[in-house]
Amino acid sequence: MKIAIINGSQKPGESNTGIILRELISLVNKDHKITNHVLGVKQFSPEMYKEIMAGEVLVLGFPLYVDSIPSNMLKMLIELEEYIKKEDVQDIMVYTIINNGFYEGRQTHIAFEIIQNWCERAGVKFCGGIGQGAGEMIGATKNTPINKGPFNNLGRELALLVKTIELKEPFWIKYLSPCFPRFLWRFMAKHTFWHSLAYKNKLKKKDILKRIM
Numbered sequence: 330m331k332i333a334i335i336n337g338s339q340k341p342g343e344s345n346t347g348i349i350l351r352e353l354i355s356l357v358n359k360d361h362k363i364t365n366h367v368l369g370v371k372q373f374s375p376e377m378y379k380e381i382m383a384g385e386v387l388v389l390g391f392p393l394y395v396d397s398i399p400s401n402m403l404k405m406l407i408e409l410e411e412y413i414k415k416e417d418v419q420d421i422m423v424y425t426i427i428n429n430g431f432y433e434g435r436q437t438h439i440a441f442e443i444i445q446n447w448c449e450r451a452g453v454k455f456c457g458g459i460g461q462g463a464g465e466m467i468g469a470t471k472n473t474p475i476n477k478g479p480f481n482n483l484g485r486e487l488a489l490l491v492k493t494i495e496l497k498e499p500f501w502i503k504y505l506s507p508c509f510p511r512f513l514w515r516f517m518a519k520h521t522f523w524h525s526l527a528y529k530n531k532l533k534k535k536d537i538l539k540r541i542m
């Protein structure tokens with residue numbers, strides 16, 4: 330079976346989406362052929378759409394942007410839909426993995442609805458997927474094996490998702506938060522991530538607290 334994977338993160342270099350997709354790929358039986366496409370800020374060529382649609386399964390991975398899907402991903406989906414209709418592509422199963430910055434993976438439910446509506450419109454089969462919260466923590470803990478650290482529930486769900494993909498069955502939509510207390514996550518995100526990022530960008534504490542309106 331051919332599986333096409335699209336990483337819709339706009340980050341140059343390593344993204345949280347990329348880390349999750351890498352884990353998913355490592356779980357897929359080596360008999361299957363995987364093509365892994367990183368969208369970034371560029372757009373795909375018509376040859377790329379042909380290659381993506383040559384398989385039976387499509388896995389979409391992307392970060393949540395403003396409760397929705399990133400603009401590059403939206404543009405790509407519009408072009409992909411045109412390709413599907415023009416070439417009369419049939420029987421594609423679409424699985425989706427969305428990660429978001431807030432703690433609760435349920436924040437991704439609107440983006441899942443958007444993908445579901447797109448699937449109906451494009452004539453492909455929506456097969457559910459995973460909505461993962463605390464996405465930036467995935468990058469911060471990437472050296473811990475996924476089945477041992479705060480994302481061991483994600484590791485379990487990815488293993489189930491891969492089994493389901495290999496059977497070409499629909500998956501449910503699973504919303505996940507890390508196995509880590511929310512208050513500690515907030516404290517650590519503030520002090521180890523946001524503050525250091527602000528200082529790197531030459532901002533002071535009072536700049537972070539400043540209200541725009």
Ligand SMILES: Cc1cc2nc3c(=O)[nH]c(=O)nc-3n(C[C@H](O)[C@H](O)[C@H](O)COP(=O)(O)O)c2cc1C
Nearest residue numbers: 338344345346392393394395396429430431464465
């Ligand atoms: C422009 C922008 C909008 C975002 N909007 C949301 C949002 O609405 N809800 C949320 O939980 N996280 C939001 N985030 C956080 C990202 O979803 C989060 O950082 C994610 O882990 C990035 O994944 P990536 O490394 O795969 O790009 C936003 C990030 C950016 C840059």
